[in-house]
Amino acid sequence: xxxxxxxxxxxxHRHLTLQHLGLAAGSYAPDQYVVVAMDDPDLGAVLAGREPxxxxxxxxxxxxxxxxxxxxxxxxxxxxxxxxxxxxFLDIDCVPGExxxxxxxxxxxxxxxxxxxxxxxxxxxxxxxxxxxxxxxxPTLAEPHPGRPAPAAGELxxxxxxxxxxxxxxxxxxxxxxxxxxxxxxxxxxxxxxxxFGQRARAAGVPLTWVxxxxxxxxxxxxxDPPVAHLRDILRNAETFHRRWGWWPMTDWLHAFADRGLxxxxxxxxxxxxxxxxxxxxxxxxxxxxxxxxx
Numbered sequence: 001x002x003x004x005x006x007x008x009x010x011x012x013h014r015h016l017t018l019q020h021l022g023l024a025a026g027s028y029a030p031d032q033y034v035v036v037a038m039d040d041p042d043l044g045a046v047l048a049g050r051e052p053x054x055x056x057x058x059x060x061x062x063x064x065x066x067x068x069x070x071x072x073x074x075x076x077x078x079x080x081x082x083x084x085x086x087x088x089f090l091d092i093d094c095v096p097g098e099x100x101x102x103x104x105x106x107x108x109x110x111x112x113x114x115x116x117x118x119x120x121x122x123x124x125x126x127x128x129x130x131x132x133x134x135x136x137x138x139p140t141l142a143e144p145h146p147g148r149p150a151p152a153a154g155e156l157x158x159x160x161x162x163x164x165x166x167x168x169x170x171x172x173x174x175x176x177x178x179x180x181x182x183x184x185x186x187x188x189x190x191x192x193x194x195x196x197f198g199q200r201a202r203a204a205g206v207p208l209t210w211v212x213x214x215x216x217x218x219x220x221x222x223x224x225d226p227p228v229a230h231l232r233d234i235l236r237n238a239e240t241f242h243r244r245w246g247w248w249p250m251t252d253w254l255h256a257f258a259d260r261g262l263x264x265x266x267x268x269x270x271x272x273x274x275x276x277x278x279x280x281x282x283x284x285x286x287x288x289x290x291x292x293x294x295x
Contacts, residue, residue, distance in 0.1 A: 001085045001086045001105050001108060001109060001173075002031045002032075002083050002084050002085045002086070003028070003030050003031050003032075003084065003085070003086045003087075003088060003101060003104075003105055004030060004031060004032035004033070004034055004079035004082075004084035004086070004087055004088065005023060005030045005032070005033050005034065005088045005089075005090055005096075005101070006034045006036070006072060006075035006076060006079060006087060006088065006089050006090070007019065007033075007034070007035050007036070007075070007089075007090050007091070007092055008035075008036045008038060008059070008066075008068055008071035008072055008075065008091070008092065009035050009036065009037055009038065009040060009043055009092045010037070010038040010039065010040050010061075010066055010092075011040060012092050012093065012221070013042070013043075013046045014132075015092050015093050015219045015221070016035070016043070016046060016047070016092050017046060018095050018132070018133060018135075018219060019090060019092065019093075019094060019095050019096070020033075020047065020050050020052075020054070021050075021095075021135060022095040022096050022097075022135055022217075023052055023096060023101075024050070024051050024052065025098060025135055026096060026097075026098055026099070026100065026101055026102070027098055027099050027101075027102045028099075028101045028102040028105060029051070029052050029101075030052055030088070030101060031083075031084065032052075032055060032079050032082060032084055033052045033053065033054045033055065034054070034055050034057060034075045034078050034079050035047060035054050035055070035056050035057070035075075036056075036057045036058075036059050036071040036072070036074055036075040037056050037057065037058050037059065038059045038060075038061050038066050038067065038068075038071055039059075039060060039061040043056055044056050055078065057074050057075055057078050059071045059074050063188060065188035065189035065233060066188070066189060066190075067185070067188050068167075068183075068187070068188075068189075068193055069182075069183035069184055069185045069186075069187045069188075069193040070183075070185045072089060072167070072182070072183050073182045073183055073185065076177055076182060080174050080177070084174060085173060085174050086104065086105060086108050086171060086172075086173055086174070087171065087172055087173070087174060087177055088100075088101060088104055088169075088170075088171040089167060089169070089170050089171070090168070090169055090216060091167065091168045091169070091218075093168075093218050093219045093221065094122065094168050094169050094216040094217065094218055094219075095133075095135070095138060095216065095217045095219065096169070096215075096216055097138070097139065097214070097215040097216065097217070099213060099214075100120060100169075100213075100214045100215060100216060103120070103211060103213040103214040104118055104120070104171040104211065104214050107156065107209070107211055107214075108171065108173055113156070113207075113209055114173055114175075114176070115173070115175070115176050115179070115206060115207065116172075116176070116206065116207045116208065116209040117165065117170060117172055117176065117180070117198075117201045117206050117207065117208050117209065118170060118171040118172065118209050118211050118214070119148075119159070119165060119166075119169070119170045119208065119209070119210050119211060120169045120170070120171075120210075120211050120213075120214030120215055120216055121144035121145070121148070121150045121151075121169075121210075121211075121212070121214070121215050121216070122144065122145050122148070122166070122168045122169055122215075122216050122217075122218055123138075123139075123141070123142040123143060123144050123145065123215060123216070123217050123218065124142055124145060124218045124220070125138065125141050125142050125217055125218060125219055125220050126141060126142065126220060127220045128219075128220065133219065138217040139215065139217075141217070142217070144215070147164070148164055148166070148210070149164070149210040150210075150212070151210055151211070151212030152212045152213075153212050153213035154212055154213055155212040155213075156209055156210065156211060156212065157209070157210040157212075158207065158208070158209060158210075159207075159208035159209065159210055160208070161208075162198040162199060162201060162202040162208055163195060163198060163249075164198075164208075165194060165195070165197065165198030165201070165208065166194050167193070167194035167197065168216060168218060169214070169216035171211075171214075172206075176206055179204050179206060180197070180200050180201050180204050180206055181200055181204070183196070183197050184196050184197070184200070184240075184244070186240050186244075187237050187240060187241075188233070188236075188237075189230060189232075189233030189236070189237065190227060190230035190233040190234060190237075191227075191230060191233055191234040191237050191238070191249075191250055191253075192234070192237030192238060192240065192241050192249055192250065193237070195241065195249045195250070196240075196241055196244065196245070196249075199244075199245055225256075226252075226253045226256035226257055226260075227253065228257070228260075228262060231257060231262055231263065231274065232274065234250055234253055234254070234257075235254075235257075235263060235272050235273070235274065237250075238250050238254060238272060239271060239272065248272075254272055261275070261276035262274070262275070262276075263275065264276055
């Protein structure tokens with residue numbers, strides 16, 4: 001099964017370099033490594049002369065907000081055009097385990113899982129030491145994130161809660177990718193596009209399968225909780241999601257913004273907006289995301 005790894009990228013070149021080294025050290029080398037540069041003209045130099053050979057696809061940033069959904073779609077289109085049968089998506093911060101690609105391929109070969117949305121575990125690494133991370137030590141540095149299923153190596157677990165899907169590390173066959181329809185490109189900037197993709201998979205009748213033995217290791221970088229730097233992106237993308245699916249995503253963050261006076265719920269418009277405006281929030285019956293750490 002010809003396999004492509006697809007990574008959207010904008011900066012974080014050290015993280016991308018370690019991901020590249022992780023792919024080279026794996027038990028199975030991808031047939032394609034497609035890196036989608038979102039207004040990052042220096043990526044070619046970062047990737048040059050390394051194996052596996054990378055193909056850089058340019059994705060212009062038109063509004064100042066990173067078009068992550070469009071970048072993944074462009075990367076998938078290039079990979080499929082060149083014959084990829086299995087698409088493995090890794091965020092730029094994620095380093096695959098030694099057997100991650102081999103495990104995704106193994107599961108995708110099984111008839112009952114060929115149409116599945118395959119999700120491996122993700123472990124969030126502590127800050128690196130003065131000499132950076134060592135590939136061989138990554139599995140010893142952190143356990144899989146507790147907010148997602150973590151089957152043991154060799155095990156699979158059917159999932160029913162598509163809200164748990166995240167785009168840090170997942171795989172689909174090319175046929176399943178077309179069934180889902182890719183990522184919705186109405187989302188720009190941080191937040192929402194992966195939750196939307198999970199709902200598109202659910203609506204298309206694509207099973208969700210959590211895959212043991214396909215780990216990814218998320219390299220440390222500074223984050224804020226809630227992610228106040230992405231306030232406007234999250235409000236805009238949450239509204240897009242609500243319009244498309246009828247419920248609010250990322251409500252833990254939205255309420256955290258409201259607690260800090262950074263955003264408010266306007267009951268007369270039924271919308272979230274920037275800035276404080278009293279203490280009117282959606283009723284307790286509104287749906288809320290499960291615990292998530294992202295970025």
